[in-house]
Amino acid sequence: xxxxxxxxxxxxxxxxxxxxxxxxxxxxxxxxxxxxxxxxxxxxxxxxxxxxxxxxxxxxxxxxxxxxxxxxxxxxxxxxxxxxxxxxxxxxxxxxxxxxxxxxxxxxxxxxxxxxxxxxxxxxxxxxxxxx
Numbered sequence: 189x190x191x192x193x194x195x196x197x198x199x200x201x202x203x204x205x206x207x208x209x210x211x212x213x214x215x216x217x218x219x220x221x222x223x224x225x226x227x228x229x230x231x232x233x234x235x236x237x238x239x240x241x242x243x244x245x246x247x248x249x250x251x252x253x254x255x256x257x258x259x260x261x262x263x264x265x266x267x268x269x270x271x272x273x274x275x276x277x278x279x280x281x282x283x284x285x286x287x288x289x290x291x292x293x294x295x296x297x298x299x300x301x302x303x304x305x306x307x308x309x310x311x312x313x314x315x316x317x318x319x320x
Contacts (some may be wrong), residue, residue, distance in 0.1 A: 193217060195267050198317055205251060205260045216245040222300035223316065224249060226293055232319055263272065268292070268315040275289050278312035290320025 197220050203210035203265070214220065216238060224247055227233045229243045234250040252261040269275040277294075287290055290301040296313035306312065 192267075192271050192318060194219065194223070195270070198222065198265050198267055199302045201249065201251075201262070202265050205262055205265075208253075208258075208316075210251060212249050212251065214247045214249065216240075219300065220247060226291075227262075227319065228298060230291055230319075237278055250284050262291075264317060264318070264320055266318045268317055275315045276313065277315065279310045279316055280290060280312075281305055282306055283315070285299070285318045286320050290318060 193215075195215055200212055200214050221238060224233070224236045227249075228236055232252065234252040236250065237248045239246045239248065243261065253259065254261070282294065283292060288304075293316045294301055294303060294306050294313045295316055296306055296309075296311045298309060298311055300316070301309070
């Protein structure tokens, strides 16, 4: 049993990037699916596929690399809120990552979204992770 499935998700993606894998397979959950959708919409991953085989299902993520320099699109993937210390922020206090070049993924009452979307919708929530 995992104590922090989001940290496991981020670690699997981080390890796949370091090993220069094209595809990474992760056990699915609704929150992980939403995080994957946000990463795809913001251009950090190439594509994704949800497989519902088995009791839990899996998420297959195709990682994105620069075709010329072979550098990954995701430079850093960092967990903010942890099970031992949850991090929450209101709409005004949501932190900016690299002066707006990166994103913070937030779980709000209106769903999982980026920091910019949370500011425009004027909602706060739990700060899940930072990506740049």
